[in-house]
Amino acid sequence: MTDIPSPGQTAPADTRAATVHIPASPAQRALPLHRLLSQVWANDDGLWGQITAVSHTTLGLRFMATAFVFFAIGGILSMLIRAQLATPDGAFLDTELYNQIFTMHGSIMMFLFAIPMLEGLGIWLLPKMLGTRDMAFPRLTALGYWCYLFGGLIMLTALLFGVAPHDGWFMYTPLSSAEFSPGINADVWLLGVTFVEISAVAAAVEITVTILRQRAPGMRLMEMPLFAWYMLGTSAMMLVGFPPLIAGSVLLEIERAFDWPFFDPARGGDPLLWQHLFWLFGHPEVYIIFLPAAGVMSMMIPVLCRTTILGYGAIVAAILALVFLSFGLWVHHMFTVGIPHMALAFFSAASVLVAVPTAVQVFAWIGTMWKGHPQLHLPMYHILGFFLTFVMGGLTGVMLAIVPFNWQAHDTAFVTAHLHYVLIGGFVFPMMAAATYWMPLMTGKRRIKGLGEAAFWVILIGFHGTFFIMHLTGLMGMPRRIDVYPDNPEWIWLNLTSSIFSFVLTIGFALYALDLILQATLGKRESRDPWGAPTLDWAMPIPSPNYNFASLPTARHLGRDAGDIIVPLARGEGMLPGAPRGRREILVTSVGDATPDHVAMLPGNTALPLVLSSAICVFVLLMLASLYALAGLALLPVAALIWVWVRGMAPQGAMTPVEAAPGLHLPIHHRATTTLGQSGLMAFLVANGTLFSSLLFGLAFLSVVTPGPAAPPSAVSAAQVLPAFALLAAALVLALGAMGWRRAGAAWAGTALNLAALGAVLWLAVQLENPTAHTRDALRAVLTGYIGLHVLVAAGMSAFVADQYRRGEISPEVPGAWPSCNLWQRYTTAVTLITLAVVIAQGVIT
């Protein structure tokens, strides 16, 4: 593999400029540019400004700060666990509370700390690193934040009232089924986590689109910063990894709420279906967490070693391998459930194989350090902590990939030790390094020396003191999640030692937080580009303004030290200098070569994301209260707000082309062929398609593997349902045909045909047998609901286009919402036809 140095250094700047011929804009005075941009891009004042902010800088920092608060809460819960386990007959917590606390500890650290932290980092850093001014969908960023916050608060509130989830962070059925978990505890997890996952899917969509469509002109894919590659891999994994969990959570919540038996073996279900769906998400989740951390490592190590990265291409190939292989490992969490030996061997081999691309990265980083001149700044301390800890965690991971060892160590403290080595080593240490590295860009302040180093040593000693010993405790047979161990005196000293060091670890984290707070409040002003980095994220004032760049970097600015291009960019010598039209403008480029395509105007500050997330929150709370009819009604304001949201994207002001650089006139996004919105919809449909595939996987799994009773003969004959099938298919195909006309009449026809299709779905639904009788019937009902929802949305989108015609917002040059409507209609038609084919082929309806 060719060794490509860090981004921008592959080819000289003049070669790049030859790829993308963009003349420099004339230099202007920097201060007026800055004032104008600040006026357009700044948040509103005061508390209202915080509520209406959509800036990636504000929201990225807020994501990370909130995640850190949840990390602290999760950490406090871990102290309670360790206090309980310090002695064999711990009476500190009763069993029920202990169950809630370890469940919440895991759930908080996974869903409310790690994922939002990496989302926040990506949201905050990517636009700066790619040379743009914001994420692709600023309102979606804000919506994601509010959903995350509200979902997290629901879960925390449940803990305060003693009704928190108590079935483990993986919520295995039947323990989490209504029979064995009759309160709302499990519902809090299922609904709360799914609510939070809106944030994850939203972040994945916009990270994908931002990386693919908003890179600085000339920044080709194979030359973009490695962090962007890592985040692209992460977002792709999130798009494919989260939907199985969402599907599982929805099915389990439906089972709990309405007694539809997806996981009940007595009625054709199977608890293992939950495990498959959960770990289809859960194992990629580990890499979703690790990849961004590896991304920041790949950015920091070359800079701190005064060299370039070794093996850029090899690292990108390793990311590619990790992204895919991580989806072939999920069963290694289920080695003990009675899976056939051959299947065990497949997944064991895949689990061992994944160590190879991981090792490629580790050796690339070590090689980079070897060829450079490492400087022991504070981030480097944490990087070294990462190497020590993560490599040990990786090695125990390979041990656990071997089936016979896994059978011995399964569900013991050894696994607890392993996962903490991987997650704290592979995520927390790199994140601590990243925070200390980018703090000057966040705060504009220089750190106060001494405290950070002390915090690192306390954390390192506390961590290994706590968790290294836990390997031994596990090997001596101590199971996870027990609250007392009166009959096992051999575990006492090991547990006590772990507990003592865990408090040392907590003190270390507190010192670390104090160090950051002192830097943010008392630190002296830092100079620009303090690390001498060659990436765009440092080519801006510190702390970074909301708009990042007074003018956008082009090919000639890439691959140069940030310090050399700060002034030219600040003087407006890049593209789209200032904000002369008073709009938030960004440049949209092509996927491969990053050639300028069009100019997109981003929305300004708005409270709509907060209002919409509040409406969704009402729905979640009503579901929690088992007020299902009211919950259904609560979806009406959600739908209305989505309409208002989309209306906010209507064309406003002049739609003349924009001179992005001297002589380079680009259309605005209303006249573009493939907009950011369409790219975002495609990314969303990838996630949606995975959710649909998860449902089909459930259908196939339960049809082939389930040990439960076969479905009773259906009382519904083919003759009864075939007319509805035919009407549904015909209406959707005709609606798809209507999309090709691109006229007002076609939009109205599309609406009518989709409504007819919806009628066919309802006709089918009333003929369905009781979904509580057998899994077959429950799955048919769920698939019918899935199709019905999509047809309803398709009808709404067609009506929206018709409304755009009525308002005169669509013309031959301005396609309005037609392309998105068309894309949705195609998807809806495809999933409907697939479902009908599967149901007919399966012979479910006799």
Added chain:
Amino acid sequence: MKWLGAVLIGPSLWFAVFLGVYGLHGLICGQWGAVDTGGRAALIAAWGLGIAAFLPVLRLLPAAPEHSIDLPRAGLWIGLGATVFTLFPVTITSSCG
């Protein structure tokens, strides 16, 4: 975008073959409760077909321009290696238990 699609071919092929063989194995165990000679032959054939599917793609994939990283080809080799390694158990393990 085409380039990105080409990058994904190799790993996607692996994933498809992996799921296909895993699904076939589940089907055989679910229907007959054991992997007999015929079942094993079917599994090995599926594995072999999966491996063979990489070969024409490797031949047809255009070479990357000089001095640039051939990520699509690297992706194919990753997929092929993963297909060989993760599914080789079809040749040696037998049990549905």
